[in-house]
Amino acid sequence: MEEERNMERGMTADQLLGALWRRKALVGAIAAVVFVVGAAIVMTRPSMYEASVVVRVEPQRPGEEMVQRTVSEIIEQRLLTVRQELLARPVLQKAIEEMNLYPDIVSEKGMEAAVSQMRKDLTVRVEGETAFELTYANRDPQVAAQVANRLPTIFSDETLKIRQAQAARATDLFNEEMVQMGKAVSAWEQKISQFKVDHLGELPEQMEMNMRGLERVSHQLQTKSEELRVAEARRSDLARARNAVDSEAGRLEAAESGLTRSLVNARTNWTEDHPEVKRLQTELDGMTARRKDAEGRLWAERAERTRVSSLIGGIQQEIVGLQKQAEAYQGRLNNTPRWAHELAVMNRDYEISRTKYQSVVSRKVEAEIAQELEAKSAKSLFNVISPAGVPATPARPDRMAGMLIVFLLALGLGVLTGAVLEMRDDSLRDGMEVRQRLTLPVLAVVPEMQGKTERRILMPASGARNSVSNPTSLN
Numbered sequence: 001m002e003e004e005r006n007m008e009r010g011m012t013a014d015q016l017l018g019a020l021w022r023r024k025a026l027v028g029a030i031a032a033v034v035f036v037v038g039a040a041i042v043m044t045r046p047s048m049y050e051a052s053v054v055v056r057v058e059p060q061r062p063g064e065e066m067v068q069r070t071v072s073e074i075i076e077q078r079l080l081t082v083r084q085e086l087l088a089r090p091v092l093q094k095a096i097e098e099m100n101l102y103p104d105i106v107s108e109k110g111m112e113a114a115v116s117q118m119r120k121d122l123t124v125r126v127e128g129e130t131a132f133e134l135t136y137a138n139r140d141p142q143v144a145a146q147v148a149n150r151l152p153t154i155f156s157d158e159t160l161k162i163r164q165a166q167a168a169r170a171t172d173l174f175n176e177e178m179v180q181m182g183k184a185v186s187a188w189e190q191k192i193s194q195f196k197v198d199h200l201g202e203l204p205e206q207m208e209m210n211m212r213g214l215e216r217v218s219h220q221l222q223t224k225s226e227e228l229r230v231a232e233a234r235r236s237d238l239a240r241a242r243n244a245v246d247s248e249a250g251r252l253e254a255a256e257s258g259l260t261r262s263l264v265n266a267r268t269n270w271t272e273d274h275p276e277v278k279r280l281q282t283e284l285d286g287m288t289a290r291r292k293d294a295e296g297r298l299w300a301e302r303a304e305r306t307r308v309s310s311l312i313g314g315i316q317q318e319i320v321g322l323q324k325q326a327e328a329y330q331g332r333l334n335n336t337p338r339w340a341h342e343l344a345v346m347n348r349d350y351e352i353s354r355t356k357y358q359s360v361v362s363r364k365v366e367a368e369i370a371q372e373l374e375a376k377s378a379k380s381l382f383n384v385i386s387p388a389g390v391p392a393t394p395a396r397p398d399r400m401a402g403m404l405i406v407f408l409l410a411l412g413l414g415v416l417t418g419a420v421l422e423m424r425d426d427s428l429r430d431g432m433e434v435r436q437r438l439t440l441p442v443l444a445v446v447p448e449m450q451g452k453t454e455r456r457i458l459m460p461a462s463g464a465r466n467s468v469s470n471p472t473s474l475n
Contacts, residue, residue, distance in 0.1 A: 016415075016418075016419060020415060020418040020419075023418045023421060026417065026418065026421070027414040027415065027417060027418045028414065030410075030413055030414045030417050031410040031411055031413065031414030032410070033410075034406070034409060034410035034413050034414070035406055035407055035410035038402075038405075038406030038407075038409060038410060039403060039406055041406075045402075046139050047139065047394035048121075048137045048138065048139060048394055049137065049138060049139070049140070049141035049144045049391040049393075049394050050135050050136070050137045050144060050391060051135070051136055051138075051141070051144040051145040051147070051148035051149075051388035051389065051390070051391055052133055052134065052135040052148060052386075052388055053133070053134050053148045053149055053151075053152060053384060053386060053387055053388040054127060054131055054132075054133050054134075054384070054385050054386035055131060055132055055133075055134065055152045055382050055383065055384050055385070056130055056131045056382070056383045056384075056385045057130050057131065057132075057382060057383075083124040083126075085155065085158075085159070086122070086124050086134065086151065086155055087119050087122060087124070088158075089115050090158055091151070091154055091155050091158050092115045092118045092119065092122075093111060093115055094154050094158070095118070095147060095150060095151055095154055096111070096114050096115065096118060098150070098154075099143070099146065099147060099150065101114065101118065101143070101147065102114040102117055102118065105117055121136060121137045121138065122134070122135070122136055122137075122151075123135040123136075123137075131385070134148060134151055134152065135148070136148045136151065136388075141390050141391045141392070142390055144388075144390075144391060145388045145389060145390045145391070148388035149384070149387055149388050152382055152384055155382070156382040159382075167367065167370055170367045170370075171364065171367040171368055174360060174363050174364035174367050175364060177360045177364075178357070178360045178361055178364050181353065181356055181357040181360050182357060184353045184357070185350070185353050185354050185357045188346065188349060188350035188353055188354075189350065191346060192343070192346050192347065192350060195339075195342070195343060195346065196343075199335070199339045201332050202332045202335045202336050202339050203336070203339060203340075203343065204336055204339070204340040204343065206332070206336075207333065207336050210329050210332045210333050210336070211329075211333065213325070213329045214326060214329035214330060214333065217322050217325045217326045217329060218326060220318075220322050221319060221322045221323065221326065224315050224318050224319045224322060225319065227315050228312060228315040228316065228319065231308055231311045231312045231315060232312060234304075234308050235305060235308045235309060235312060255287050259280060259283050259284040259287050260284060262280050266280050
């Protein structure tokens with residue numbers, strides 16, 4: 001409890017100065033030891049040299065105006081993530097391997113530890129909208145400058161590899177898409193061609209031809225119908241004429257038979273020179289001639305009837321053929337709207353596929369041009385506007401600031417040690433402390449004797465005992 005009270009009591013500046021003066025040897029020793037150790041740490045820390053390079057990202061607007069790029073990310077936007085990309089393992093590992101950095105760390109702990117250490121030694125800061133500053137720290141100023149100047153080139157190479165790989169992937173995708181779309185277009189072309197073959201004569205483009213054919217067949221039907229009417233009329237006339245001719249020929253044949261019998265009878269009664277015989281012979285000859293003429297006309301009429309009948313049969317067959325042609329043309333015209341709808345649907349899908357194919361072909365050409373532009377613009381993406389020079393003085397540690405901090409720390413530890421010891425010391429050194437710490441009144445204080453150590457006895461107030469059983473020793 002006494003110790004807690006000692007720790008809780010306060011100290012004035014004068015008391016603190018007095019306590020430090022009384023323990024000046026201890027305070028000085030502690031401060032000196034701390035200062036020496038801190039100074040040794042500060043002075044033995046290796047010097048780190050920093051080299052900085054400023055890189056400007058060149059815009060790619062002219063290339064975008066000439067052709068649409070397949071790498072959608074604008075190069076200026078990479079500044080938003082430039083620190084992460086510069087500190088990425090591929091860039092740092094390539095720099096470590098190329099410039100043989102951190103050989104001890106690589107041999108002992110591996111490449112990952114070396115990459116982690118290089119991340120600690122690198123500082124990337126974006127400057128404005130189109131530039132960034134890269135700072136590298138190393139114990140060797142030459143190495144610091146070399147690495148700072150080399151890192152932007154490595155970063156540029158890696159960035160260009162990524163962009164060219166993206167452009168190449170886009171070109172490959174367009175190639176694959178073009179092949180697939182080409183197959184689709186060919187399939188539609190074959191389907192449409194087969195459809196036209198299957199429905200030849202009933203296609204929309206043949207509708208006008210079918211209408212003209214139907215008109216032509218209709219006109220021929222009318223002509224043949226008229227010819228049939230005329231032929232049938234002729235056959236009717238021949239039929240009526242045949243009855244008349246048959247009657248005349250029969251009459252003439254009967255008359256000829258009668259004259260022949262009369263002539264035979266006359267010849268039995270008279271001679272050939274008899275007038276009656278001559279008359280009968282002359283009538284018989286005339287009758288025979290008339291009969292033969294009638295029979296000739298009869299045969300001609302029969303031949304004409306046969307011809308007319310054949311003509312009517314031919315005309316009727318032609319009419320049947322023409323009617324079939326008309327029905328075929330009419331059937332084609334009736335089917336044309338249905339096939340026109342199906343063909344229009346196929347042509348629509350074909351046009352969509354062909355348009356997509358042409359678009360993919362165009363994009364593929366643009367992708368190839370964009371890939372070539374990415375390769376040609378490789379040297380113009382990043383421009384080092386302020387290369388790193390060899391640093392003449394180390395950037396850290398700041399030895400003057402370090403020594404000042406060590407001095408203040410040593411002084412603070414010395415003062416703190418003296419104050420703590422003073423607060424833990426319960427000795428009474430003057431009358432003021434006695435009055436503050438004791439509840440009894442102080443009657444007298446024996447002053448310190450020169451060069452001697454005395455024992456002082458504090459007399460309590462009246463009513464108390466004559467002496468204190470446990471006097472406190474005063475220095």
